[in-house]
Amino acid sequence: MPIIDCYTMLGAWPQAEVDLSVEALAAGMQARAVSRSLVSHTSAIFYDMTLGNRQVQHLCSQHAPLVPVAVVNPLHYPLCLDEAARCLAEGVKVFRLCPREHGYPFSGSVGPLKELLQKLEPAALLLVDVVGMAAPVLGAEMDDLLKCPTAVTVDGQGLGTALQAARAGSHLWIETSRLDSGGSLEMAVKTIGADRVVFGSGAPLRSLGSAIMSVQYAELTETDRAAVFEGNVQRALG
Numbered sequence: 001m002p003i004i005d006c007y008t009m010l011g012a013w014p015q016a017e018v019d020l021s022v023e024a025l026a027a028g029m030q031a032r033a034v035s036r037s038l039v040s041h042t043s044a045i046f047y048d049m050t051l052g053n054r055q056v057q058h059l060c061s062q063h064a065p066l067v068p069v070a071v072v073n074p075l076h077y078p079l080c081l082d083e084a085a086r087c088l089a090e091g092v093k094v095f096r097l098c099p100r101e102h103g104y105p106f107s108g109s110v111g112p113l114k115e116l117l118q119k120l121e122p123a124a125l126l127l128v129d130v131v132g133m134a135a136p137v138l139g140a141e142m143d144d145l146l147k148c149p150t151a152v153t154v155d156g157q158g159l160g161t162a163l164q165a166a167r168a169g170s171h172l173w174i175e176t177s178r179l180d181s182g183g184s185l186e187m188a189v190k191t192i193g194a195d196r197v198v199f200g201s202g203a204p205l206r207s208l209g210s211a212i213m214s215v216q217y218a219e220l221t222e223t224d225r226a227a228v229f230e231g232n233v234q235r236a237l238g
Contacts, residue, residue: 001226003034003212004233006094006127006151007177007200010056011042020204022059022066028208029065036065037203038127038233040096044071050083057090067237069094069127072120073102074112084119093124093237100133106152108145121147125236127200129153130162131178143169149236151198156181159188166192175200176228177211185218185228194224198232 011020020042029037039060044052053070060068070087072080072095084095097113099106106128108114120126126146131153142165150171154162155178166172174192177200179185188197201211215228 002230003032003199004230005029005034005037005201005203005208005211006125006198006233007129007153007175008037008039008203009042009205010039010059011052013042013205014046016205018205022063024204026063026065028203032208032212034065034208034212035230036067038067038069038094038125040069040071040127045096045098045101049073049076049080050086053083053087053092057087057092067094068092069096071096071098072116073098074110074116075102075104077112077115080112080116081119084116088120088122094127095120095123095125096127096129098129100129100131105133106130106142108142114145117145117147123148124238125233126150127153127175130158131155133158143171146171149173149196151175151200153178153200153202155179156184159184163188163191166196172196173198173232176215177202177206180210180214185214186220189220189224189228194220194227195232197228199229 041052041056049071057068060066070092072084074080104110151173152162153175173196174188175198201208
């Protein structure tokens with residue numbers, strides 16, 4: 001069954017001795033029959049978003065199975081608007097927001113975030129990891145600000161909040177990399193439908209094989225499994 005992984009990284013992760021090279025990612029993809037990976041660069045998260053985004057764009061241009069994901073930080077205002085515009089003009093379709101690492105709530109109360117989301121309206125897909133945040137804010141008001149599919153990474157503790165928000169609006173999706181507790185993936189599909197759940201692994205920082213098995217062995221129909229593994233991201237990318 002074809003697989004598109006919407007959550008992968010290149011670069012270096014602080015205090016984690018993990019190989020986040022192109023070669024490590026490509027080897028994992030080949031071993032697990034992953035056809036495409038949406039990838040962001042850790043330099044864009046922890047150092048300089050423009051430099052990191054340019055790095056990942058360059059790497060992806062040399063490796064066809066990789067799709068660049070630009071990181072934008074609304075707290076770097078107004079530079080974030082210029083960087084979003086540059087990436088969109090250069091054909092980047094997917095963007096990552098990092099509220100945990102950058103220190104802001106994913107909430108309509110953050111003025112620069114509201115303006116950045118307006119700038120990102122033409123994007124095909126937004127990715128947001130809110131695992132470990134003290135109180136991830138995914139209120140119904142966010143749906144008015146989200147103009148394209150927005151896949152949030154949540155664990156079992158935050159899943160209920162995310163599902164309630166997703167039921168209240170049409171743009172919020174769920175990404176699977178941290179749905180490793182029993183029945184959580186099935187609950188997400190049952191609550192909001194398989195067409196709004198997308199596969200992600202967090203590789204190479206997290207195990208690609210374990211992430212794939214969590215979907216392979218979930219109690220889903222084969223049609224729903226195919227949508228999660230590939231169909232939904234493929235539809236978003238166009």
